[in-house]
Amino acid sequence: MTTALAQDYLRGRMQELGFGDHYYLRLRHFVLRPREKITIHADVHLYLLIHPPFMVRIQSQYGIYDLTVDNVNELQYEHQGIIEVENYASHLQHVQFIQVIIQNNDYALTRPKV
Amino acid sequence: MIGDIIIQTLLITRAGQQQYFEFNIPRDVVSITGIITSVQLIDAASVAGTGQVGFLQLQTTGKANGCYNSIVKLEPATALKADLGLKVYQAGFIHSNALLTNGLAQRGRSKPETINLPACNNVYGNYKDLLGKLLSKNVQYRIAITLWTKMIKL
Numbered sequence: 001m002t003t004a005l006a007q008d009y010l011r012g013r014m015q016e017l018g019f020g021d022h023y024y025l026r027l028r029h030f031v032l033r034p035r036e037k038i039t040i041h042a043d044v045h046l047y048l049l050i051h052p053p054f055m056v057r058i059q060s061q062y063g064i065y066d067l068t069v070d071n072v073n074e075l076q077y078e079h080q081g082i083i084e085v086e087n088y089a090s091h092l093q094h095v096q097f098i099q100v101i102i103q104n105n106d107y108a109l110t111r112p113k114v
Numbered sequence: 115m116i117g118d119i120i121i122q123t124l125l126i127t128r129a130g131q132q133q134y135f136e137f138n139i140p141r142d143v144v145s146i147t148g149i150i151t152s153v154q155l156i157d158a159a160s161v162a163g164t165g166q167v168g169f170l171q172l173q174t175t176g177k178a179n180g181c182y183n184s185i186v187k188l189e190p191a192t193a194l195k196a197d198l199g200l201k202v203y204q205a206g207f208i209h210s211n212a213l214l215t216n217g218l219a220q221r222g223r224s225k226p227e228t229i230n231l232p233a234c235n236n237v238y239g240n241y242k243d244l245l246g247k248l249l250s251k252n253v254q255y256r257i258a259i260t261l262w263t264k265m266i267k268l
Contacts, residue, residue, distance in 0.1 A: 024175055024176075024235070024236075026238075041138070043138070044138055045138075101175060101235055101236050102235070103175075103176075103235050104141045104235060105139060105140075105141045105142075105143065105233055105234060105235045106141065107142075107143070107144045107233035107266075108175070108176050108232070108233045108234045108235055
């Protein structure tokens with residue numbers, strides 16, 4: 001998924017979920033050492049996978065992204081909840097996401113217009 | 115108005131390691147009022163020097179200047195043992211063990227540092243190791259960052 005497609009997709013997806021424009025976007029670029037496994041706690045966030053590498057497993061309750069599995073008929077780019085990211089290659093790999101932070105705090109200030 | 119704490123722990127294993135993290139702030143938080151950072155050394159026989167362990171930066175969403183920067187310092191555990199002048203049983207614990215003794219020694223400060231960060235959806239954090247860099251070797255330790263918040267009961 002290209003970044004442009006991801007942005008376009010997210011705009012529509014957030015509208016669909018009922019959040020409108022009330023969200024922040026952040027680029028997350030994780031550096032995973034050989035055999036490293038990390039856990040992302042994203043209960044109130046949404047993670048969209050962009051430029052996924054080979055030999056990486058990304059799994060959450062939404063589904064799995066792993067090019068080597070054959071027991072699923074679709075791979076998921078969108079993840080939420082507890083997301084496990086594992087690099088099972090023997091070399092360093094990079095995994096990039098777009099993180100969507102939903103503005104759910106009623107007391108938070110919005111960024112003033114310059 | 116009630117309060118709550120939010121804790122984030124980081125494991126540092128390599129010299130000069132830089133770790134990014136985030137706090138998810140609950141939706142009923144109206145302000146962030148205090149912070150405490152604590153260090154638990156895991157693999158460090160003796161640490162001398164300035165006591166500086168790392169550099170911590172926090173940034174809140176939604177406001178350009180909602181930020182906090184600080185040098186995380188090691189509390190002088192040996193000095194505190196003498197300063198307190200307490201034995202374990204004097205502090206109310208009858209069955210002592212090494213963990214408890216160390217726990218007592220490291221609890222020199224119990225009041226959080228006062229800060230005033232606005233309500234936000236997330237706090238982005240960045241921690242950079244100074245201790246391992248200074249000693250030119252990998253020092254393994256755990257950092258706990260605790261935020262005190264004020265919230266409205268929904």
